[in-house]
Amino acid sequence: MASRSALQINPPTAVCAGCSTVQRATSNFCGECGTRLGAAPALTPARCASRRATVLFCDIVGYTAMSERLDPEDVFGLMQRTFAVILDAVHRQGGTVNQFLGDGAMALFDRADDAVAAGREILEALVAVADEARRLHGVDFGMRISAHTGTVSVGAIGVDLRVDYTALGATARVAAALLRIGRRGEMVVTEATRRQAQAPALFA
Template identity: 30%
Template sequence: MPMLPEDKLSILYVDDEEQNLVSFRAAFRRHYSIFTATSGKDGLDILQNEKINLVITDQRMPEMTGVQFLEKVIPAYPDTIRMILTGFSDIEVIIEAINTGRVFRYITKPWDTHELKMTIDNACQLYRLQRNNKQLLEELQLKVTEQEKTLRLFQKYVPEEVVRKALDSAEESIFEGELRHVVVLFCDIRGFTTFSEQISPKEVVAFLNCYYTLMTESIKEHNGTVNQFVGDEIFACFGAPISYADNEQNAVFCAMEMIKRVEKLNEQYMPQFGQKIKIGIGIHAGEVIAGNTGSEDHIGYSITGDTVNTGKRIETLTKDHENTILISEAVCSKVNHLLHLNPWEPVTLKGKKDKYQVYEIVGRR
């Protein structure tokens, strides 16, 4: 916090002439806390034991000059303001020291009390300013660190791309949805309710966290975004909030990778649970409304539209088919040259009048 006006700053005056020390102390002890030393060595000892804000030193002293003394002060006490007393014959040396930042100001000898007082006051104002600025920077850095921590935590709940887009947009525009062509992927664990009843809640949570981690890695690697976790169901989107040229291809290759990752998951949990985990995946493509929905107090990024509902209905068709990936005609038209597919008989989807053609992915070509 800023220093109060009545607080006295501490000054160390170093001079090998004792009379100069006496005169300096008599002139300025009412205004500042004064410490004196007759050599650079003694001055360094005082600096180690006292909080010194301003150092004033004579230039010509035995053993080490004033500039040499101040050079030793800088590494350990960089915030201390440094001034030097000198005769005219040493001006070039002092100016060089000023230019290199070792000395704040110099005063010629013999010094005038009034002039020296003004120079010291300026140095003290500089010290206060530097200290306050340093504290403000520390507080700012602390706030930045806290905000970065909040942002990292927020991005665990909301896709990073959504967060960045919201930060770059006007506050009133973050609720504006947009029409997008996307690919939706739904993944569900088959028989998870029955399975979860056989293990403890703690084991369920630990397993789901591991499962979500593996599946999310695959989705991100294929340029997708996890839109929602609901129980053991994963809803992922390819094409929003960021779209890529090969959304359909990314989605089906992601699904195939997810099947492989479940096999690895079974290697870990089969000995513990005594049974294998099996999943079903449905993929569909079409137009959706993508954007932030909610209230001023609670906002969520959502993908809505008939495409989403249809994608979910396709996934439910895998209920009796373990580790199966089904894709719609809209997806098939973009990836059939890459895959071996098994067309199913046209199926009826809940809430749909017309039958749908779906294809089971058998493998890559």
């Protein structure tokens, strides 16, 4: 049976130039010899790993127009509910929310089936949010989702004061680009994701 575990990412590390010991990248000085760690610590092999995954993107349709029309507090409330739906669905299906992107999110899955199931669950759960936004605020609220399966490089990007954990590579770029052809309430997936999925009923 295929593993449903979420992608695991090791904490960021830096190698001391003075004694070559591995230190936490958030440290300013080496705990062994006291040498100041560089402002741009060298990446170690543990900080980046290539693996096969399904990358899923969520994007709110018409976010700019909505944010210009509504009070900031109302926009914040809608976004909070939306992100809660995304987190719940992604985690229930064994994925990891990699980034919140202002008007959407990026998530990673080991299994294509789980990504597709999470996407469908998100769209279904947001119907109630969209109905409420239309009734209370008079705005059209909706989401589009895309997914692509392939090899990604997962690791830590950044230095001392700010480190982000993300997935880089062509797979992530393709998944993001697919959003442009998606419509409100739709999930667009590539043939690679469809081939990897083991539950045809997900595409019914």
